[in-house]
Amino acid sequence: MADPKGFLKYRDREPQPSRPVPVRIMDWKEVHTAQDDATLRRQASRCMDCGIPFCHQGCPLGNLIPEWNDLARRGNFREAIERLHATNNFPEFTGRLCPAPCETACVLSITQPAVTIKQVEVSIIDRAFENGLVTPHEPEWLSGKTVAVVGSGPAGLAAAQQLSRAGHTVLVYERDDAVGGLLRYGIPEFKMEKSVLDRRLVQLRGEGIRFRTNVTIGGGGPDDFSLSELQSRFDAVVLATGTTVPRPLSIDGAELDGVHPAMDFLVPANREALGAERGISAEGKHVVIVGGGDTGADCYGTAIRQGAASVTQLDIRPQPTSERPGAHPWPMYPLVHRVGDSHEEGGERVFGVNTVEAVGGDDGSVTHLQIVNGERVDGVFDAESGTERHIAADLVLVALGFSGPDDVAGGPGGLSRTARGAFVRDDEYAVPGQEGLFVAGDAGRGQSLIVWAIAEGRACASSVDAYLTGSHSTLPFPVRATAAPLTV
Secondary structure (H helix, E strand, C coil): CCCCCHHHHCCCCCCCCECCHHHHCCCCCCCECCCCHHHHHHHHCCCCCCCCCCHHHHCCCCCCHHHHHHHHHCCCHHHHHHHHHCCCCCHHHHHHHCCCHHHHCCHHHHCCCCCCHHHHHHHHHHHHHHCCCCCCCCCCCCCCCEEEEECCCHHHHHHHHHHHHCCCEEEEECCCCCCCCHHHHCCCCCCCCHHHHHHHHHHHHHCCCEEECCCCECCCCCCCECHHHHHHHCCEEEECCCCCEECCCCCECCCCECEEEHHHHHHHHHHHHCCCCCCCCCCCCEEEEECCCHHHHHHHHHHHHCCCCEEEEEECCCCCCCCCCCCCCCCCCCCCCCCCCHHHHCCEEEECEEEEEEEECCCCEEEEEEEEEEEEECCEEEECCCCCEEEECCEEEECCCEEECCHHHHCCCCCCECCCCCECCCCCCECCCCCCEEECCHHHHCCCCHHHHHHHHHHHHHHHHHHHHCCCCCCCCCCCCCCCCCCC
């Protein structure tokens, strides 16, 4: 059992160390560094091993957090990674990219700073890789069934690994030139270096999973397939394409040169970090990011590294309080003011403002944004009179989220959509009226967290396995990752 007095002896929360700001903004390497064993074991011992561990409630994967916390406390990283992998295919991804709803549900957080669950998680998996504990798990037998997975993001990779381990032959299609989906070119190198992804792909390939890149399902290229062709070639098809259609900035001037969707900036920048030439450049420009979420923060840190003259991030929401609000009682995930790694590096965040218009010069390029203070009331922004003003903007990056998957993946005529723009599916992740077609991750759930993508990939794989075998699947099905029936 856990140290019964650990949380009393070690009351301070010691976060994962970071490289100094003046150093890290000079390169694309990860912001955080490894934590030494003594500090890690001390922090893991703060876990109370609660009678009812509410961290489980906070985690869509149902991670066995108290168990691997205690194993890490004892320095038994071999067993710790076994317990961690029992519920999470890719803890090196979630340990770097997940906002850790498990920590806000931590029982200790009622009276003290929460256990550093995310930090312990990433430390366990990184040590496992360093010590050769992550090896291929080949299936004991082959079913003779074939599965195509469309999309190689976290949901697609999780579904592929689970189905391969169940004995099915899995081929993953990716429309980009390299495997990884959002993990490859959507996540900045300073948040997760791509070597972290590549080392996991070695395991997946070792388990027999095959990958084909530069293939767009529904595209018109010589190597592309239609969705119906794919369905005729495979016993089952899993659509895990994510949500890639950006929400537009619906204001006058949005068509001006210099106004771009966030991913049009981030993807080339991530390629630049891997050695390619620079795409859209922030160097020497006044960069304004419209949208206060994680994608906006990624643009923020990227623009700083490219040498922007200034970086401003606009958020329509008022600045949250630093304390948990009464409307979000424990163990809910609270809306509080968070300072991300990128926000520590300079620039400015402006809260409670709406973007009214993009203003351009004679050459058709954006020069300013008109903004106004106010707040949203019943979904409508109530502007505060007299607060209208202009801010300099040579480059405007629109980070307002995503409205759904591309139409091309749905085939001719398209698949039915939900009110959120996602593909309609039933409670077994299957597309109604489409034999053997399933949807996992953001493509069926809508824009969400990486931990939900992995949970959905695992859960969808269980449904696909049951469909292929005609019996109850032996694959684990995360308790919280259920796809309720959705309507258009």
